[in-house]
Amino acid sequence: PSNPQMGLEHPILRQADCRAKGGASGFKVAILGAAGGIGQPLALLMKMNPLVSVLHLYDVVNTPGVTADISHMDTGAVVRGFLGQQQLESALTGMDLIIIPAGVPRKPGMTRDDLFNINAGIVKTLCEGIAKCCPNAIVNLISNPVNSTVPIAAEVFKKAGTYDPKKLLGVTTLDVVRANTFVAEVLGLDPRDVSVPVVGGHAGVTILPLLSQVKPPCSFTPEETEYLTKRIQDGGTEVVQAKAGAGSATLSMAYAAVKFADACLRALRGDAGIVECAFVASEVTELPFFASRVRLGRQGAEEVYQLGPLNEYERLGLEKAKKELEASIQKGISFIKK
Numbered sequence: 134p135s136n137p138q139m140g141l142e143h144p145i146l147r148q149a150d151c152r153a154k155g156g157a158s159g160f161k162v163a164i165l166g167a168a169g170g171i172g173q174p175l176a177l178l179m180k181m182n183p184l185v186s187v188l189h190l191y192d193v194v195n196t197p198g199v200t201a202d203i204s205h206m207d208t209g210a211v212v213r214g215f216l217g218q219q220q221l222e223s224a225l226t227g228m229d230l231i232i233i234p235a236g237v238p239r240k241p242g243m244t245r246d247d248l249f250n251i252n253a254g255i256v257k258t259l260c261e262g263i264a265k266c267c268p269n270a271i272v273n274l275i276s277n278p279v280n281s282t283v284p285i286a287a288e289v290f291k292k293a294g295t296y297d298p299k300k301l302l303g304v305t306t307l308d309v310v311r312a313n314t315f316v317a318e319v320l321g322l323d324p325r326d327v328s329v330p331v332v333g334g335h336a337g338v339t340i341l342p343l344l345s346q347v348k349p350p351c352s353f354t355p356e357e358t359e360y361l362t363k364r365i366q367d368g369g370t371e372v373v374q375a376k377a378g379a380g381s382a383t384l385s386m387a388y389a390a391v392k393f394a395d396a397c398l399r400a401l402r403g404d405a406g407i408v409e410c411a412f413v414a415s416e417v418t419e420l421p422f423f424a425s426r427v428r429l430g431r432q433g434a435e436e437v438y439q440l441g442p443l444n445e446y447e448r449l450g451l452e453k454a455k456k457e458l459e460a461s462i463q464k465g466i467s468f469i470k471k
């Protein structure tokens with residue numbers, strides 16, 4: 134095609150129109166921030182997902198190149214690229230699922246909250262577009278600080294009159310992925326056989342792995358509990374330090390984002406019994422948002438599960454997590470309300 138951004142719309146292509154519309158089955162997915170460190174491998178993996186019929190790649194830079202590159206993969210999804218604010222509405226219209234990894238990442242010495250000033254505005258603009266163009270889409274929000282960006286998104290949607298708490302999901306899957314990996318290492322198991330619920334939020338002490346609820350059932354010494362909890366809470370910082378100024382987790386994050394997005398798409402298709410951890414509107418604690426296990430269905434997070442029995446170590450961790458979470462949530466709400 135003369136304009137690779139537009140994907141399959143050259144007049145020489147037979148049935149171009151039909152394919153560009155995504156055919157009969159499959160879901161339409163947009164990635165916002167698609168040219169970034171997470172966005173590119175995420176686009177690659179979503180292009181490989183058989184549940185995706187149309188894949189829209191939106192960014193403020195470099196989408197023509199990423200789109201041309203990804204569009205040569207011989208998998209089913211039709212790929213189209215969108216560049217800059219003036220193409221945001223076209224990128225969003227008709228989408229079933231929006232995945233948002235747009236925004237700046239940490240450098241060594243920074244907290245996720247240090248990203249607030251730049252990323253809050255980016256998330257606000259993108260969510261205003263979603264409210265206007267695809268208010269019924271499921272939103273997977275990755276941009277940090279997740280503990281504040283999810284409340285920002287909720288306030289934007291409330292203002293627009295489109296807020297459906299079930300459809301707004303902060304992505305905490307990377308915490309679960311790390312927890313499964315680190316616990317499996319300690320136990321000498323295959324990580325695929327390990328499942329660790331991680332609740333609370335997505336920053337430092339707000340990341341609360343529930344090691345007393347690990348499957349398969351097992352017990353940990355106090356030293357193992359301390360080591361694992363700290364390593365899971367500091368997993369992001371471990372990568373930021375190793376990358377030494379070149380960004381934060383991108384590859385494991387793209388893997389985690391696809392794991393979560395695929396669960397959302399299977400739920401949209403009508404599959405039963407899909408349960409993942411996510412940061413959502415919640416009545417599990419006194420806070421308005423909290424990460425816990427949720428059952429995904431056609432409407433999004435259709436059921437938010439209680440935390441279950443906690444041991445003393447986890448109860449103390451929960452109190453610390455709630456204190457920090459409360460301030461981060463309030464900061465996000467105030468950003469839109471004031």
Ligand code: NAD
Binds near residue numbers: 193278307
């Ligand atoms: P990156 O800088 O490599 O990529 C970000 C992309 O966002 C860039 O391509 C940039 O052009 C784009 N962007 C900036 N402003 C935009 C806008 N207004 N609209 C659309 N796109 C825009 O960063 P990255 O490593 O991909 O990380 C992205 C975000 O994800 C960061 O905030 C990071 O902290 C966060 N993150 C979250 C998790 C999690 O577990 N939730 C894990 C890793 C990273």
Ligand code: LMR
Binds near residue numbers: 238372381
């Ligand atoms: C992570 O957990 O890897 C991300 O939130 C990125 C970061 O800043 O640590």
